Amino acid sequence: MKNGIKELLQDVKTHLEYQKIMGVTEMPKSSCHCEESARTTKQSHKSSCNKEIATPPSVARNDTKLKEIRAEIGDCKRCKLCKARKNIVFGVGDPNAALMFIGEGPGADEDEQGEPFVGRAGQLLTKIIIAMGLKREDVYIANCVKCRPPNNRAPEPDELDTCMPFLMKQIEAIKPKVIVCLGATAAKDILKTEVPISKLRGKFLDWNGYKLMPTFHPAFLLRNPNMKRPVWEDMQTVMKELGLKSRINPLAK
Numbered sequence: 001m002k003n004g005i006k007e008l009l010q011d012v013k014t015h016l017e018y019q020k021i022m023g024v025t026e027m028p029k030s031s032c033h034c035e036e037s038a039r040t041t042k043q044s045h046k047s048s049c050n051k052e053i054a055t056p057p058s059v060a061r062n063d064t065k066l067k068e069i070r071a072e073i074g075d076c077k078r079c080k081l082c083k084a085r086k087n088i089v090f091g092v093g094d095p096n097a098a099l100m101f102i103g104e105g106p107g108a109d110e111d112e113q114g115e116p117f118v119g120r121a122g123q124l125l126t127k128i129i130i131a132m133g134l135k136r137e138d139v140y141i142a143n144c145v146k147c148r149p150p151n152n153r154a155p156e157p158d159e160l161d162t163c164m165p166f167l168m169k170q171i172e173a174i175k176p177k178v179i180v181c182l183g184a185t186a187a188k189d190i191l192k193t194e195v196p197i198s199k200l201r202g203k204f205l206d207w208n209g210y211k212l213m214p215t216f217h218p219a220f221l222l223r224n225p226n227m228k229r230p231v232w233e234d235m236q237t238v239m240k241e242l243g244l245k246s247r248i249n250p251l252a253k
């Protein structure tokens with residue numbers, strides 16, 4: 001029981017620290033006792049306890065910008081990836097996130113569900129996020145291209161040129177403190193470099209004024225579990241930058 005309370009307090013502390021990093025300086029006065037914070041959207045809060053709290057203006061602003069970008073994309077047919085896709089995978093998470101993960105492109109599960117990183121690799125990414133003391137809803141997750149390349153091939157240059165401006169707009173709307181670039185292809189697409197990911201990872205790069213940490217893709221970790229250690233080291237560097245402390249060492253499992 002004591003351990004349960006200790007863990008709960010640690011969760012609350014981590015959550016509050018993260019809210020502070022994301023610029024939330026006040027918590028709402030409310031008689032409800034749910035764990036929703038000032039950054040919770042009215043809709044999700046109401047679904048849990050039927051009491052309204054105000055959404056901070058910065059969150060509402062970023063949310064509006066993201067909705068405008070999504071509307072601009074529409075039923076996009078700007079590149080050939082539209083032909084076989086089932087769903088446009090726009091991105092998911094906190095519009096005001098301090099931490100953003102960017103992958104290469106949707107796979108089969110993501111195409112099916114319209115959400116990034118929901119397959120096996122996505123589940124591993126979710127575990128990594130939890131090990132960092134966060135929830136999936138605390139971060140923002142997106143890809144370089146928003147439609148699944150056939151047979152999970154890498155996106156081609158013309159597809160990247162057409163789609164990546166939307167990702168850039170998402171990044172500008174969210175303005176994360178740290179971007180984690182997942183995998184060799186995403187690193188190559190974003191950084192426009194041929195330097196291998198094994199050489200790029202492990203340190204922050206300055207990219208358009210953002211702190212960017214390249215690291216291995218979770219799908220690569222599924223095939224090479226021994227590479228979890230360097231990824232966890234990269235995530236610890238990210239956590240240090242964000243002032244986060246973890247309770248879990250995923251390598252212990």
Ligand code: SF4
Nearest residue numbers: 076079082146147163
């Ligand atoms: S990948 Fe991007 S540019 Fe191409 S069709 Fe999909 S949304 Fe449009």
